Amino acid sequence: MLSGNGFIILMVILVSGSVLGLAGLAVYCLNKTVDQSEG
Amino acid sequence: MHLIPHSWEHWHILVSLLPSVGLFFALCLYGIGIYTDKDIIKRACLFIFALIALATVPTYLSGDHSMTALAGNPRFPEGMMNSHFNWSVAALLLMAVNGIVAWLELVRSWNGRPSQNALHLVLGLGLVTLALMMVAGELGWDINHNELRLDPATQKTSQLWSHAHIILNHFPTIGFVVGLGVYVGALVLDNIVLKRAGLFLFVACAILTVPTYVTGNASMWAVTDPPIEGVSKAVINAHRDMALLALFGMAFTGVTAWIELWRYRYLGRFSNLSLYLVLAFAVVTFAILAETGHRGGQINHPEIVLPTDVLPTDPKLGWMPAIELAINQVTWFVPWQTLHFFGYSLVFGVALVTSLRVLGFWKSMSFAAVHRLLPIGVFGVLMNVFSGMLILQADSSRYLNEITFVPKIIFLTIGALAVLYYSLSERLWAVKAGEEAPMGAKWVAALVLTSWTIVIMGGRLLPYL
Numbered sequence: 001m002l003s004g005n006g007f008i009i010l011m012v013i014l015v016s017g018s019v020l021g022l023a024g025l026a027v028y029c030l031n032k033t034v035d036q037s038e039g
Numbered sequence: 040m041h042l043i044p045h046s047w048e049h050w051h052i053l054v055s056l057l058p059s060v061g062l063f064f065a066l067c068l069y070g071i072g073i074y075t076d077k078d079i080i081k082r083a084c085l086f087i088f089a090l091i092a093l094a095t096v097p098t099y100l101s102g103d104h105s106m107t108a109l110a111g112n113p114r115f116p117e118g119m120m121n122s123h124f125n126w127s128v129a130a131l132l133l134m135a136v137n138g139i140v141a142w143l144e145l146v147r148s149w150n151g152r153p154s155q156n157a158l159h160l161v162l163g164l165g166l167v168t169l170a171l172m173m174v175a176g177e178l179g180w181d182i183n184h185n186e187l188r189l190d191p192a193t194q195k196t197s198q199l200w201s202h203a204h205i206i207l208n209h210f211p212t213i214g215f216v217v218g219l220g221v222y223v224g225a226l227v228l229d230n231i232v233l234k235r236a237g238l239f240l241f242v243a244c245a246i247l248t249v250p251t252y253v254t255g256n257a258s259m260w261a262v263t264d265p266p267i268e269g270v271s272k273a274v275i276n277a278h279r280d281m282a283l284l285a286l287f288g289m290a291f292t293g294v295t296a297w298i299e300l301w302r303y304r305y306l307g308r309f310s311n312l313s314l315y316l317v318l319a320f321a322v323v324t325f326a327i328l329a330e331t332g333h334r335g336g337q338i339n340h341p342e343i344v345l346p347t348d349v350l351p352t353d354p355k356l357g358w359m360p361a362i363e364l365a366i367n368q369v370t371w372f373v374p375w376q377t378l379h380f381f382g383y384s385l386v387f388g389v390a391l392v393t394s395l396r397v398l399g400f401w402k403s404m405s406f407a408a409v410h411r412l413l414p415i416g417v418f419g420v421l422m423n424v425f426s427g428m429l430i431l432q433a434d435s436s437r438y439l440n441e442i443t444f445v446p447k448i449i450f451l452t453i454g455a456l457a458v459l460y461y462s463l464s465e466r467l468w469a470v471k472a473g474e475e476a477p478m479g480a481k482w483v484a485a486l487v488l489t490s491w492t493i494v495i496m497g498g499r500l501l502p503y504l
Contacts (some may be wrong), residue, residue, distance in 0.1 A: 004314055007371060008368055008370055008373055008374075009094055010372040011371070011373070012373060012374045012377045012419075014374070015108075015374035015375065015377070016374065016378050016381060017376050019422060020378075020381060021422075023415075023418040023422065024415070026418060027414050027415055027418065030298065030301075030302070030414050031411065031414075033302065034302065034305040034306070034411070036276050037305060037306050
């Protein structure tokens, strides 16, 4: 079982990782559509 | 079907917003049309002015019948109703004149360009009408909202919040109606300028939702602590649940609309799939906004509540009380706060780079090159709106009463609206590598940087002042 602090760290990584990951993926896809049109 | 008004008072609350708040949005769009010299926007606005003028008839009739229905009711003082009536008649008459002039000019210039004199006459009449509408609207809101007249010394949370929310909540809703009208018209006419105008209105309304949501949260405290007779926390919570959904809907519509504006810059065309996706989001959001507004009206408008309406009675039911409980746990608060810090790093970083280019730094890059970075900043704003709203629920009465909260929210709104200029300005888009940006764009860049600096400083100072 995780301690209290360990659980908080896990939650910070999960929430930040998932939201930032989604935003990063969206930015990547948007740039790709523009790159393809320019190429 | 419960959204359809069953009384004159209910009809009046709804239709009276078109000649007042609707006129504000039409005038904003009209000003942009005149500034950018886009005839299609000017014509669309002349048409909207004529439509709004038609709305003066149901506004007057419903208002007149409401006065008869409410006469003798001690909640609605007769003197205040008469004062509202007199100012409203003057405003509605001028609105009708403005609508007739706009319609005549639209018909006269059908096969040519509208005349400058007529356009300026409509602008002048519209501005004077708006001023009269503001007085009439304020007097109208005062009639029912007795809480605005409470002694400030007895209030823990200022009733200025309630006052601000009563006014502000109509802007994203009515603005959205105007935006939806312009957007559908643009799709039918297949006109690019109007499509961009509709998308702009969706983004602007999404930005205005933030101060509306925050003032709503503060108003809840203002009317429940100390409690006000007739105002139920359970009914407020039902409204808050739907307001949260409305915030999601506005955010999805606003961000997809902004992405389409951003992509249009590079592709030079719109994707039909994306345009209809924005429309689908907008229609669903409009339905949510209608229900949110209806539930909001039930809080403090006993005259529109029907005997058959079943209002909630348990203040612990719903999503918002559950979110308040969860976000007060450190295991939920800290992750969202961390995300909030990531968000403002992204927003400020992108705002800094793009604004410094506009101000004359790293001129070896064209503006189009730095404009590519903007989606990162927009996703940062999106992250912070949601994480910020969640963090706010942890101790909203304390946060909202801190002195730096108001400037933070005001400048967040100004900063976000100013960034929109970067994706809309034709002159800025044409700035090539080695070229200076226009002076007007530099002032906007300075405003963007100042605004986001105040937002971050205001937020960081919240726990300490």
